[in-house]
Amino acid sequence: MSAGLTERRQAILKLVIQEFVETACPVASETLVRKYRLNVSPATVRNELAALEELGYLTHLHTSAGRVPTDAGYRFFVENLMERTTLPLAEQRTIRHQFYQVRGELDQWIQLAGAVLARTTQNASLVTPPRAAEPLRFRSMELIAIHDTMALAVLVFHGGIVKQQTVTLDAARSSEDLRRSAARLSDYLADQTLSGIEETLARPAEQQPLALTDFERGLVEMLVRAMQTFEEQSREQIHSDGLIEMLSQPEFIPSLVREDAERAVERLRRALEILKSGRGLGTLIPQVLASDGVQVIIGGENSADEMREYSVVLARYGVENAIAGVLGVIGPTRMAYPRSISTVRYISSLMSDLLAELYNVESRIPEGEALE
Amino acid sequence: MSAGLTERRQAILKLVIQEFVETACPVASETLVRKYRLNVSPATVRNELAALEELGYLTHLHTSAGRVPTDAGYRFFVENLMERTTLPLAEQRTIRHQFYQVRGELDQWIQLAGAVLARTTQNASLVTPPRAAEPLRFRSMELIAIHDTMALAVLVFHGGIVKQQTVTLDAARSSEDLRRSAARLSDYLADQTLSGIEETLARPAEQQPLALTDFERGLVEMLVRAMQTFEEQSREQIHSDGLIEMLSQPEFIPSLVREDAERAVERLRRALEILKSGRGLGTLIPQVLASDGVQVIIGGENSADEMREYSVVLARYGVENAIAGVLGVIGPTRMAYPRSISTVRYISSLMSDLLAELYNVESRIPEGEALE
DNA sequence: ATTAGCACTCTCTCGTCAAGAGTGCTAAAG
DNA sequence: CTTTAGCACTCTTGACGAGAGAGTGCTAAT
Numbered sequence: 001m002s003a004g005l006t007e008r009r010q011a012i013l014k015l016v017i018q019e020f021v022e023t024a025c026p027v028a029s030e031t032l033v034r035k036y037r038l039n040v041s042p043a044t045v046r047n048e049l050a051a052l053e054e055l056g057y058l059t060h061l062h063t064s065a066g067r068v069p070t071d072a073g074y075r076f077f078v079e080n081l082m083e084r085t086t087l088p089l090a091e092q093r094t095i096r097h098q099f100y101q102v103r104g105e106l107d108q109w110i111q112l113a114g115a116v117l118a119r120t121t122q123n124a125s126l127v128t129p130p131r132a133a134e135p136l137r138f139r140s141m142e143l144i145a146i147h148d149t150m151a152l153a154v155l156v157f158h159g160g161i162v163k164q165q166t167v168t169l170d171a172a173r174s175s176e177d178l179r180r181s182a183a184r185l186s187d188y189l190a191d192q193t194l195s196g197i198e199e200t201l202a203r204p205a206e207q208q209p210l211a212l213t214d215f216e217r218g219l220v221e222m223l224v225r226a227m228q229t230f231e232e233q234s235r236e237q238i239h240s241d242g243l244i245e246m247l248s249q250p251e252f253i254p255s256l257v258r259e260d261a262e263r264a265v266e267r268l269r270r271a272l273e274i275l276k277s278g279r280g281l282g283t284l285i286p287q288v289l290a291s292d293g294v295q296v297i298i299g300g301e302n303s304a305d306e307m308r309e310y311s312v313v314l315a316r317y318g319v320e321n322a323i324a325g326v327l328g329v330i331g332p333t334r335m336a337y338p339r340s341i342s343t344v345r346y347i348s349s350l351m352s353d354l355l356a357e358l359y360n361v362e363s364r365i366p367e368g369e370a371l372e
Numbered sequence: 373m374s375a376g377l378t379e380r381r382q383a384i385l386k387l388v389i390q391e392f393v394e395t396a397c398p399v400a401s402e403t404l405v406r407k408y409r410l411n412v413s414p415a416t417v418r419n420e421l422a423a424l425e426e427l428g429y430l431t432h433l434h435t436s437a438g439r440v441p442t443d444a445g446y447r448f449f450v451e452n453l454m455e456r457t458t459l460p461l462a463e464q465r466t467i468r469h470q471f472y473q474v475r476g477e478l479d480q481w482i483q484l485a486g487a488v489l490a491r492t493t494q495n496a497s498l499v500t501p502p503r504a505a506e507p508l509r510f511r512s513m514e515l516i517a518i519h520d521t522m523a524l525a526v527l528v529f530h531g532g533i534v535k536q537q538t539v540t541l542d543a544a545r546s547s548e549d550l551r552r553s554a555a556r557l558s559d560y561l562a563d564q565t566l567s568g569i570e571e572t573l574a575r576p577a578e579q580q581p582l583a584l585t586d587f588e589r590g591l592v593e594m595l596v597r598a599m600q601t602f603e604e605q606s607r608e609q610i611h612s613d614g615l616i617e618m619l620s621q622p623e624f625i626p627s628l629v630r631e632d633a634e635r636a637v638e639r640l641r642r643a644l645e646i647l648k649s650g651r652g653l654g655t656l657i658p659q660v661l662a663s664d665g666v667q668v669i670i671g672g673e674n675s676a677d678e679m680r681e682y683s684v685v686l687a688r689y690g691v692e693n694a695i696a697g698v699l700g701v702i703g704p705t706r707m708a709y710p711r712s713i714s715t716v717r718y719i720s721s722l723m724s725d726l727l728a729e730l731y732n733v734e735s736r737i738p739e740g741e742a743l744e
Numbered sequence: 745a746t747t748a749g750c751a752c753t754c755t756c757t758c759g760t761c762a763a764g765a766g767t768g769c770t771a772a773a774g
Numbered sequence: 775c776t777t778t779a780g781c782a783c784t785c786t787t788g789a790c791g792a793g794a795g796a797g798t799g800c801t802a803a804t
Binding site for chain 2: 795796797798799
């Protein structure tokens, strides 16, 4: 019976997927013949569909409804059937322009990347802030008086990472005082990592190259705390956007998908939880960070059951050996993979370019034209 | 027939609202009698319910279903029937402790306030960053070299507001160079507002007290751009959180609310749009900024039709004559108003305390115990 | 003024039924 | 051996209706 995946079956599989992605309705044999002007009869197509089903690429919800791709079907499509597309140049231009307008602000890049991914793919987007390959390394500190008993500490780390923190002063201090303390600490702890700083502090007093005042000791504590929370946060933080875009997919509109409507809402809640907590994605991120190119995870392929109905398209971005993050889109398995993939590829290369510029490394990515 | 709002009717109205808020089901006369051990018969209650309906405080979905409060009913409850409660001390303590742990970071306060509001009220929360009453006033600038052709500008404004921005250098510059330029500009433009800076720059060259290099001129442009975008953003930005909490309300669970299920999803989409875009809230924020105490907007009372099914509980927070923002919760009109109001009141006073501390003003708010 | 009793209304839930969609199978044709 | 026409079969969907249940509104008695 099953004579393997003949050319024609592949072509039909491709059509089924295209059609299903477009319409979100199970596709019937006759629809295919009519819409794509196939030169065979519906019966022939039915035979092929049955074969594809036996091979595991399609399913039946129930006896008499059209075919729907399985995860394996999508997988085959992505691997073998899909032509590699790039985002239209006009869209690339528009996106580049938007990034140009927020040049200089990393936070804005992240936010913009999320918004653009969501808008162009009509799905939710995920962006993790770029994380340094190496642990955070202190560079210098500035103290700026806000008023008598309060100052603002600006903590600068290697790689242009800056954190600010207000500190309460035990007593009034002059600007000059603050500047001196900041300078002393900047000198004292320059280029140290968190563990280095802790080590330095742990040394017995007589081995300390510098006698710290109580005030300065307090500052160091604040610095340590800031570095800790930063490392914790950057490890986990996932920005997401485009919930609304994803929710406009028919999967979430009970009137369109002939189904319980109960389940549509349940699905929605699950989607929310995934996006908010990043649960189900936790294991994916490091995996993507360790691999090149665009990664496509279809349904529950790689992670827990809760992701069964969703696909994720992710790519790493960043600068080799320096800093890297992950960005991508998440949506129902019925996803326009070519578009998602080309968008993710483009945005990740764009973000890489921007970061490379920041890090003064010439870009290595083919699609990366200079930013304006 | 309608002998006005007698004592007993008020009591019954109160019970109806309590019951409906708790169960989300239309409340029947017999239920009231049984559950609250009223010493009258269901028939009597029915008469009173009918009167309350005629007075506009209750409605009927259809002939034979229990009563449901109208907006006017909630309004009367909030104004006259509700006892003014405060958040339990244990909860206050927990919340204070959480704020203590992120002391020194304004961004974190905002985020935490949103999370706490959402969690304790089981609704979505809204927080706008505190905005200075006066326009942004420049204080000083630091330039920190990142590498040869890139530096990080740290812009400090009055009130402890800090922005960072990377700048590309036209040519390599020494640290000393950068420091001098930053110092010159800090001196030159200190204490100026955006319009002041623009005015200063507009003066003819011979009146300029200081001849700026091209590089410095570029920095000023960057500063102006940063100040502009900051003012724009802070005018509009609304942080929201707690979507998941709100979505766990029965209104959004089609199986619980006997209703189209279609509408539950539509309602949900609307909620999302309100939260994301702040549409329907736009007019509310300035209104709340201009008034004291907790403001309750029930249903479409004050704004457009899209808010008809939602209530908002908002309060201003901040420091008199210096800085102010708005925070609160949004949820279905069937809301536990006493709890929402007391939570919003507490969080706003807490945030006010924190800001007052930052601004070195002694706190004026009664509930505001010292932070730890 | 309160309340018991009861009719009335409206929703909700099944079950049935007919229509429709699409498949799977069989047998004939190329 | 492949393709196809024809047809029975399955399953969903929507409509209709009846019966049960919930709660009210009214009336008349207390």
